[in-house]
Amino acid sequence: MISDSLREEVYKCIKCGLCMNACPVYKQLYFEGASPRGKVQLIKQVIEGKLEPSDHFLDLIFTCLLCENCSVNCPSGLKIDRLMKAMRAELEEKFGLKWQKRMAFQFLRSSRLLSFAMIGGRLLEPVLASSMIKDRKFGTIPYARIPKINRVSLIDQYPETVSPDGPVSGRVLYFTGCATNYFFENVGSSVISILNRLGVEVIIPRDQMCCGLPIFLSGARSMAIKNILHNIEILNAQNVDAIVVDCATCGAALKKEYTNILEEMGANTDAARAIAAKTLDISQFLQRFDLKKMLGPIPGRVTYHDPCHLARSQAVREGPRNLLKMIPELEFVEMEGADSCCGGGGTFQWEHPEIASGITKKKTDAILQTGADIVASGCPGCRMQIFGNLETDLIRVVHPVELVAKAMDN
Numbered sequence: 363m364i365s366d367s368l369r370e371e372v373y374k375c376i377k378c379g380l381c382m383n384a385c386p387v388y389k390q391l392y393f394e395g396a397s398p399r400g401k402v403q404l405i406k407q408v409i410e411g412k413l414e415p416s417d418h419f420l421d422l423i424f425t426c427l428l429c430e431n432c433s434v435n436c437p438s439g440l441k442i443d444r445l446m447k448a449m450r451a452e453l454e455e456k457f458g459l460k461w462q463k464r465m466a467f468q469f470l471r472s473s474r475l476l477s478f479a480m481i482g483g484r485l486l487e488p489v490l491a492s493s494m495i496k497d498r499k500f501g502t503i504p505y506a507r508i509p510k511i512n513r514v515s516l517i518d519q520y521p522e523t524v525s526p527d528g529p530v531s532g533r534v535l536y537f538t539g540c541a542t543n544y545f546f547e548n549v550g551s552s553v554i555s556i557l558n559r560l561g562v563e564v565i566i567p568r569d570q571m572c573c574g575l576p577i578f579l580s581g582a583r584s585m586a587i588k589n590i591l592h593n594i595e596i597l598n599a600q601n602v603d604a605i606v607v608d609c610a611t612c613g614a615a616l617k618k619e620y621t622n623i624l625e626e627m628g629a630n631t632d633a634a635r636a637i638a639a640k641t642l643d644i645s646q647f648l649q650r651f652d653l654k655k656m657l658g659p660i661p662g663r664v665t666y667h668d669p670c671h672l673a674r675s676q677a678v679r680e681g682p683r684n685l686l687k688m689i690p691e692l693e694f695v696e697m698e699g700a701d702s703c704c705g706g707g708g709t710f711q712w713e714h715p716e717i718a719s720g721i722t723k724k725k726t727d728a729i730l731q732t733g734a735d736i737v738a739s740g741c742p743g744c745r746m747q748i749f750g751n752l753e754t755d756l757i758r759v760v761h762p763v764e765l766v767a768k769a770m771d772n
């Protein structure tokens with residue numbers, strides 16, 4: 363059920379339409395039902411019992427990237443994305459999940475199953491890269507441009523506590539998230555190496571689970587609750603200076619969504635709020651240090667894409683840019699619409715490839731216009747979407763910390 367406080371949100375809408383131009387989906391489809399305003403009005407009808415949710419209504423509610431651009435542009439302060447997430451949870455109870463999602467989420471709910479799935483995925487990689495099918499796509503991303511799975515998961519490459527060589531000046535918990543753990547080991551090793559060089563001890567909880575955000579954004583809150591409660595328990599178990607994340611989506615889960623979900627379910631939120639208060643994106647945590655004197659040159663030109671889950675969910679915009687601007691001989695160029703959604707949206711690009719590809723094209727065009735040879739972004743999902751659609755190997759797509767770690771080596 364949508365909580366009483368969220369139900370009241372629909373009455374704040376003055377139908378001004380300011381959210382419409384902010385909505386990347388509406389700007390592809392141009393019909394009222396695809397717009398945030400249209401969706402809010404439809405949800406209002408459902409709440410008031412004047413509209414029975416149908417398959418078409420379900421399609422409209424899921425034709426949304428949950429990018430939050432409507433919410434931040436609404437003059438009435440409507441929490442449109444929260445309303446949409448809560449509606450998805452109601453629809454999941456009525457209609458269930460697509461079988462593909464149900465199956466994928468079973469893996470995300472069990473670290474052991476996920477680990478087995480990754481072993482299977484590695485065996486499949488030569489097939490995906492074979493000339494027969496490498497041009498076929500997963501949503502908008504050609505198989506050949508899907509990132510390779512780490513040979514050994516990041517967590518298994520390190521002891522649970524990674525201490526600096528010299529004196530210890532601080533301690534953090536590192537929530538790696540699934541993408542860094544299984545796909546982007548270089549991001550994880552960069553985080554650990556930078557922190558250790560700064561004298562920070564890094565604790566990587568071995569029993570951390572998927573943050574659960576891909577599950578609960580699909581409406582399956584009851585499936586996600588195990589991950590949420592487990593992570594809250596283990597992350598609150600140790601006394602540290604901060605909980606550090608390198609994934610925008612995990613950060614949004616820990617800082618905001620866990621509390622929102624528990625609040626909407628009428629559960630106690632104290633422990634979730636304690637985690638939220640301690641969680642920092644790695645770019646925020648690194649602002650505490652004087653890094654500049656430790657960085658060598660990386661000649662080139664870099665641009666930065668703001669992930670929705672970092673820029674809007676967490677209001678982190680300057681931190682990653684500051685890191686990039688500190689690196690000698692690396693020219694920073696702002697792209698047009700840097701904070702507009704890349705079109706990935708978790709499973710959105712798979713479920714709506716024709717809409718996603720139009721949104722992503724705007725992003726890749728903006729990147730190409732900068733003349734940059736590197737694109738940095740703090741979200742593995744954005745990274746996959748951008749790299750998967752760039753159609754050139756001349757531009758590298760990286761996490762900002764990979765450049766910082768490299769600059770420290772130079």
Ligand code: SF4
Pocket residue numbers: 374375376377378379380381382398399402435436437438439440442
């Ligand atoms: S911007 Fe807000 S108030 Fe205006 S139409 Fe959209 S949801 Fe309604």
Ligand code: SF4
Pocket residue numbers: 384385386387388397398425426427428429430431432433442443
């Ligand atoms: S969250 Fe993004 S995609 Fe969804 S309605 Fe709002 S602006 Fe449009």
